[in-house]
Amino acid sequence: xxxxxxxxxxxxxxxxxxxxxxxxxxxxxxxxxxxxxxxxxxxxxxxxxxxxxxxxxxxxxxxxxxxxxxxxxxxxxxxxxxxxxxxxxxxxxxxxxxxxxxxxxxxxxxxxxxxxxxxxxxxxxxxxxxxxxxxxxxxxxxxxxxxxxxxxxxxxxxxxxxxxxxxxxxxxxxxxxxxxxxxxxxxxxxxxxxxxxxxxxxxxxxxxxxxxxxxxxxxxxxxxxxxxxxxxxxxxxxxxxxxxxxxxxxxxxxxxxxxxxxxxxxxxxxxxxxxxxxxxxxxxxxxxxxxxxxxxxxxxxxxxxxxxxxxxxxxxxxxxxxxxxxxxxxxxxxxxxxxxxxxxxxxxxxxxxxxxxxxxxxxxxxxxxxxxxxxxxxxxxxxxxxxxxxxxxxxxxxxxxxxxxxxxxxxxxxxxxxxxxxxxxxxxxxxxxxxxxxxxxxxxxxxxxxxxxxxxxxxxxxxxxxxxxxxxxxxxxxxxxxxxxxxxxxxxxxxxxxxxxxxxxxxxxxxxxxxxxxxxxxxxxxxxxxxxxxxxxxxxxxxxxxxxxxxxxxxxxxxxxxxxxxxxxxxxxxxxxxxxxxxxxxxxxxxxx
Numbered sequence: 001x002x003x004x005x006x007x008x009x010x011x012x013x014x015x016x017x018x019x020x021x022x023x024x025x026x027x028x029x030x031x032x033x034x035x036x037x038x039x040x041x042x043x044x045x046x047x048x049x050x051x052x053x054x055x056x057x058x059x060x061x062x063x064x065x066x067x068x069x070x071x072x073x074x075x076x077x078x079x080x081x082x083x084x085x086x087x088x089x090x091x092x093x094x095x096x097x098x099x100x101x102x103x104x105x106x107x108x109x110x111x112x113x114x115x116x117x118x119x120x121x122x123x124x125x126x127x128x129x130x131x132x133x134x135x136x137x138x139x140x141x142x143x144x145x146x147x148x149x150x151x152x153x154x155x156x157x158x159x160x161x162x163x164x165x166x167x168x169x170x171x172x173x174x175x176x177x178x179x180x181x182x183x184x185x186x187x188x189x190x191x192x193x194x195x196x197x198x199x200x201x202x203x204x205x206x207x208x209x210x211x212x213x214x215x216x217x218x219x220x221x222x223x224x225x226x227x228x229x230x231x232x233x234x235x236x237x238x239x240x241x242x243x244x245x246x247x248x249x250x251x252x253x254x255x256x257x258x259x260x261x262x263x264x265x266x267x268x269x270x271x272x273x274x275x276x277x278x279x280x281x282x283x284x285x286x287x288x289x290x291x292x293x294x295x296x297x298x299x300x301x302x303x304x305x306x307x308x309x310x311x312x313x314x315x316x317x318x319x320x321x322x323x324x325x326x327x328x329x330x331x332x333x334x335x336x337x338x339x340x341x342x343x344x345x346x347x348x349x350x351x352x353x354x355x356x357x358x359x360x361x362x363x364x365x366x367x368x369x370x371x372x373x374x375x376x377x378x379x380x381x382x383x384x385x386x387x388x389x390x391x392x393x394x395x396x397x398x399x400x401x402x403x404x405x406x407x408x409x410x411x412x413x414x415x416x417x418x419x420x421x422x423x424x425x426x427x428x429x430x431x432x433x434x435x436x437x438x439x440x441x442x443x444x445x446x447x448x449x450x451x452x453x454x455x456x457x458x459x460x461x462x463x464x465x466x467x468x469x470x471x472x473x474x475x476x477x478x479x480x481x482x483x484x485x486x487x488x489x490x491x492x493x494x495x496x497x498x499x500x501x502x503x504x505x506x507x508x509x510x511x512x513x514x515x516x517x518x519x520x521x522x523x524x525x526x527x528x529x530x531x532x533x534x535x536x537x538x539x540x541x542x543x544x545x546x547x548x549x550x551x552x553x554x555x556x557x558x559x560x561x562x563x564x565x566x567x568x569x570x571x572x573x574x575x576x577x578x579x580x581x582x583x584x585x586x587x588x589x590x591x592x593x
């Protein structure tokens with residue numbers, strides 16, 4: 001690889017990740033959870049840093065910039081630090097930017113005390129506990145410049161710099177990060193971002209949705225999709241919304257009526273401990289009391305309505321304040337596909353790009369890209385392909401693994417063979433090419449099934465997901481056929497929007513139509529993924545529909561599979577019927593009686 005300016009982005013919060021970028025955009029991006037198998041891993045992404053460098057055949061000697069997706073925690077032992085706050089103005093670091101200084105050899109218990117009770121038992125993951133490892137990797141070499149980018153600015157940069165838009169109203173909404181929960185920027189043609197509004201963490205719309213999710217007994221910062229799915233089981237009625245006034249938007253800024261208070265999730269929920277230091281919202285306790293006299297689905301419906309109404313008001317304000325009708329968005333709040341759909345339908349922006357890796361794992365890319373832009377090294381506008389930015393495993397590696405696995409049977413298979421298996425009712429795990437970045441499986445680390453029979457949803461939930469039956473499944477749809485399944489635009493490549501299913505879709509592919517009549521499509525063109533497009537074509541020939549049910553390749557509670565061994569483990573446990581790995585179909589060998 002020819003050397004050009006290269007930046008390594010690092011996210012050390014939950015959904016820790018590493019992303020390698022050059023002037024053309026993202027070279028590689030991997031979440032630590034895919035490698036260490038701790039879902040939503042919070043801490044320094046040791047394995048991901050090595051993996052993105054290895055994938056590109058680089059070392060830190062080849063890297064010019066390390067960009068962290070938080071403005072806090074500057075490393076004082078490195079002399080070239082640049083801090084970029086919420087206002088997107090770079091400056092040299094100062095003493096107040098340093099979270100705290102550690103003396104060499106201080107015990108982990110000292111670090112736990114300084115980090116707070118949430119980090120008890122997890123402090124060895126924190127970057128301040130990994131200074132020796134970072135030094136060994138080369139993080140503090142003199143040729144490297146460190147950027148410390150505000151969390152929400154990193155979100156904004158990921159959305160805007162990859163949107164392809166010359167100018168945009170740039171939006172972020174999440175729970176909280178760097179004491180902020182939402183921002184409005186205007187993106188200029190040179191790639192710079194100009195702050196227009198911001199909302200604090202105690203007024204967060206995202207924290208409202210987290211509190212509701214926790215009140216329902218789900219895991220916050222993980223299962224908000226369940227809250228959204230549950231909401232579809234209820235219908236509007238004349239009852240007043242119990243959440244009216246909980247959060248409101250005024251002139252592009254969120255205000256919470258009862259300022260959010262935070263506590264340690266594991267201490268508050270000792271019977272549901274998580275393998276990460278996570279916050280809980282204190283108000284979730286009061287919210288849960290409504291469930292004593294209210295159905296969970298109606299509770300979720302009212303919360304979803306309140307969230308949608310607020311984010312709609314926020315985007316409406318943002319478009320007016322910025323004077324721009326093209327939108328670029330990131331942050332976990334924009335993974336709410338129902339809200340995204342209302343923004344499209346009711347506000348009718350000229351463009352609306354939601355960065356597919358919208359949650360915190362995507363801030364590593366945003367920090368790296370912003371640093372390159374500020375160094376004058378980014379080629380703008382960038383073209384954003386399908387987000388297949390993860391690692392890849394050679395055919396030889398997979399072939400050797402399969403040859404050494406006596407408990408599986410391996411056969412050569414192409415799209416026609418896999419399509420036939422799907423029509424015969426098999427639930428197939430795919431392990432092809434590079435892994436996707438972000439929470440949506442887009443065909444390379446997916447589980448596929450025949451969408452023509454609604455009963456397949458129960459089978460997948462029983463086999464693989466072990467989750468609530470109201471959570472919907474999504475379709476991959478051939479671009480050529482997409483207009484048959486909903487009306488309007490077909491520019492939905494990343495599963496970031498819901499659409500209203502047509503009568504034809506309800507009739508032909510009921511397994512991917514949610515109870516409220518919505519679907520969350522991934523439209524697939526041959527240029528996006530030729531192998532997957534060929535499978536869709538083969539399936540259409542055999543089944544009559546160019547649609548396949550797609551869900552992420554992971555047992556509920558586990559991260560998406562990250563290596564061939566993970567995929568084989570899922571097969572051995574009976575969580576899928578077969579695998580499609582490279583040019584092979586893999587099935588379990590029947591045990592001898």
